Amino acid sequence: MLPTSSLTESLFAVAQAHADTQQPQATFDAINAAVAATIGHRLFTILVHHRAARESERVYTNMREAYPVGGRKPITDSPWMQQVMLQGLPYIGRNADDLRDVFYDHELIVSLGCRSVLNIPLRWRGETLGTLNMLHEENWYDTGHVELARVFAQLAVPAVMAQQTQESMA
Template identity: 45%
Template sequence: MAEGQPNASLAALDKALAAAIGHKLFTVLVINWSKNENQRFYTNQPGPYPTGGAKPLVKEGEFYREVIMAGRPRICRTYDDVKRAFFDHELIRSRGCESAVNYPVRWNGRTIGSLNLLHQAEWYREDDMPALSAFAQMTVPALMEIVSRA
């Protein structure tokens, strides 16, 4: 295993996802269940989206219901979808992104984090989900390392 884990694994994942599926913005969120929050642990754009930022889990929200609890990916195909899903949609658009996919990373039937890819409008499709599933499973060791440190 490379030095500097789990960051080295997440940086390699970033490159692999960019090549296989594509993204302009990529982040990895890790759930801290004891604090009831999501923390950004990795980003390819640290200026506008720095690591370490934490947001409370909003149990009434679509992200919580679909991605975290149900373990289903959420695809935002258009900017209107992004506007409904993200409070920072203007910042997202300023980065050249008008579509997104939030893909759950799960272990033992429980979501431990998510892979979040954003790109130009209409970029992500259902056809991308099998590949994202494989990438999410490959992310489990890195996220388990992060969870064990929390």
């Protein structure tokens, strides 16, 4: 279990980032740091779901060369999409076989030293807006990480909504 002070500091940093004028970047950076400190990750991304276009767009990444901001993935009818995007349920992949079964880019993911994944839906008013995605070494994530990851996902919602508003005004 994480020391309370570390968790409190991480939550405080995200809350403080919400007040920053550099949105959504300030909030995304704070969530990345908070998740790294409390849950752990090697690769961290935030994807936004574009329902009408049937695509997910990467709006944040800690590995810009391998996974640049703006990258898009098609929304399919796969079991992963049904579980995470439609039902709003988290997904835990514990090893490279799980990644291979779910992600078309599994070879790139594994080449980055990532063999497990935790995908947490960003939910607002019963809809999935996108996902918070954490990837790490094999068997890193388990069900004990889900509740805290959900807190960070929900803390990302205002920044994701601000980003969508900025895009619609552009």
